[in-house]
Amino acid sequence: MTIQSEPGGGRLDPSLSAIMGERRQLINLAYRLLGSLSDAEDVVQETYTRWYAMSRQQQDAIESPGAWLTKVASRLCLNVLSSARARRETYVGEWIPEPLPDPTEWINGRSDGITADPADRVTLDESVNMAFLVVLEAMTPAERVAFILHDVFRYSFAEVAEIVGRTPAACRQLASSARRRIRASQAPAALAAQQAGVVRDFKQAWEAKDINALIGLLDPDATAIADGGGVVGAVLRPIEGAEQILRSLFNLEGRLRNLTIMERTVNGQPGLIAQHDGVTVSVYAFEVAGDRIKHIWAVRNPDKLRPWTTG
Numbered sequence: 001m002t003i004q005s006e007p008g009g010g011r012l013d014p015s016l017s018a019i020m021g022e023r024r025q026l027i028n029l030a031y032r033l034l035g036s037l038s039d040a041e042d043v044v045q046e047t048y049t050r051w052y053a054m055s056r057q058q059q060d061a062i063e064s065p066g067a068w069l070t071k072v073a074s075r076l077c078l079n080v081l082s083s084a085r086a087r088r089e090t091y092v093g094e095w096i097p098e099p100l101p102d103p104t105e106w107i108n109g110r111s112d113g114i115t116a117d118p119a120d121r122v123t124l125d126e127s128v129n130m131a132f133l134v135v136l137e138a139m140t141p142a143e144r145v146a147f148i149l150h151d152v153f154r155y156s157f158a159e160v161a162e163i164v165g166r167t168p169a170a171c172r173q174l175a176s177s178a179r180r181r182i183r184a185s186q187a188p189a190a191l192a193a194q195q196a197g198v199v200r201d202f203k204q205a206w207e208a209k210d211i212n213a214l215i216g217l218l219d220p221d222a223t224a225i226a227d228g229g230g231v232v233g234a235v236l237r238p239i240e241g242a243e244q245i246l247r248s249l250f251n252l253e254g255r256l257r258n259l260t261i262m263e264r265t266v267n268g269q270p271g272l273i274a275q276h277d278g279v280t281v282s283v284y285a286f287e288v289a290g291d292r293i294k295h296i297w298a299v300r301n302p303d304k305l306r307p308w309t310t311g
Contacts, residue, residue, distance in 0.1 A: 019051065022066045024123075026073050031122045032148050033077040034084070035097030035133050037307070040122075043080060047073045067159075074145055074163045081141035092230025094238065096297050097133040098304040099283040102265035127152045128267050130285035130297050135185045139178055146171045147178035186287075195288040196263075196270040202286075202293060203261050203272055206249060218242035219292040229301030232281070245296065273308065280309040 026047060030040035047069055051059070062068045088095050100122055122128060127148075136144050142164055149155040149163065150171070157168040157175075164171055198217060205213035224245045228234025239245050260275045266285040274282040283305060287295035299305065 019048075019065055019069070022069050023048075025066075026069060028123050029070065029148070029153060030073055030077055031100075032127055032133075032136075032152060033074070033145060034080055035137060036304075037098050037100065037122070038303075039080055039084075043073055043076045046076055070155075071163050074149060078141050078145055078164070081144065092228070093234055093236040094225045094227050095137075095229075096225060096227035096299050096304075097130065097137065099130065099266050099271075099285055099297075099299050099308075100128065101307055102268075125268060129269050130267050131186055131287040131295065132182070133267070134297070135182050136178075138185075139181060140174075142166070143174045143178045143181075146174035150175045151179070192270070194291070195286070198288050198291060198293060199270040199272060199286055200263060203263060207261060209250070211246065214246055215242050217291075217293055218245060219289070219294045222292070222294055222296070224248065224296040224298065226298040227301050227304070229303060231302055232300050234298070234300045275309075280305055283308060 023044060026044045027040055030043045031037055034040050034043070050072055051065075051069065059065070126132065136148075139147070145164055146157075146160050149160045150157060155163075157171045160171040160175075161168045164174075166174070202214065202217050204210075205217060220242055221240070222242050222245060224235075224239040226234035226239075226248075235248055239248050258276065259281075262273050262275065264271055264273045264283075266272075266283055269285065271286060272284040273280050274284070281300060281302075283299045285297040285299075286293050
């Protein structure tokens with residue numbers, strides 16, 4: 001998006017600067033609602049397109065441009081979420097939210113040669129860890145929007161109701177239902193240092209092919225899910241049980257020689273990436289309870305690894 005300065009003065013119109021200052025907030029909102037950075041970027045682009053399609057008089061009549069932009073972006077996200085259910089029925093294998101690196105590790109280069117705008121970087125907190133986003137995927141679009149807007153971004157239920165098109169009481173019920181889903185599905189969180197230690201031990205045991213150590217680090221009923229999107233090879237259904245998970249990991253290593261495993265922050269939590277010939281081919285997010293791994297999410301679809309590699 002190209003921003004023109006005011007003629008003569010060479011300085012950005014303060015009102016335009018304020019409008020563009022909302023972009024980071026909109027990206028953060030849309031990513032949490034959609035679980036996809038590319039979809040979030042598209043929604044924000046469309047939101048600004050609608051703003052600039054209005055006359056200056058129409059823009060000036062809007063009391064709170066930031067609230068207007070949020071309302072439009074949220075409604076666009078609702079539309080995307082509704083259509084996403086149909087799209088994902090034809091998705092090859094399991095669909096996992098797009099993983100994000102720590103901002104300091106973000107790769108700026110894109111395949112089209114454009115440098116990523118720093119505003120594209122999503123603020124990482126507990127509302128974007130992979131376990132949280134996976135639970136959001138199971139919610140209805142209205143539940144997801146009501147919960148994220150109220151519980152994460154602190155909008156009142158009256159404001160949420162205007163966006164979702166339901167009564168404040170109905171939105172309160174939607175958010176309450178979403179909270180119950182989260183409480184029912186998430187294991188007690190391990191301390192950050194403890195989780196980092198478990199993930200590091202897992203990496204070392206994987207590299208050493210220490211089967212006993214790996215079995216000890218995995219919950220016996222652990223589940224692993226891989227997302228290849230039909231673009232690269234990946235198991236099409238969830239893998240249940242520690243032994244089955246290890247078999248899948250070693251099969252991957254057997255197919256890709258010279259696989260390098262590295263510790264990285266994935267959606268704000270300790271995770272791993274696998275590189276082949278210097279290109280990131282897999283990103284692993286973990287849910288750790290106590291000293292055991294309960295869930296592993298392996299994203300292999302290269303379309304979802306854009307921020308991780310220029311290859």
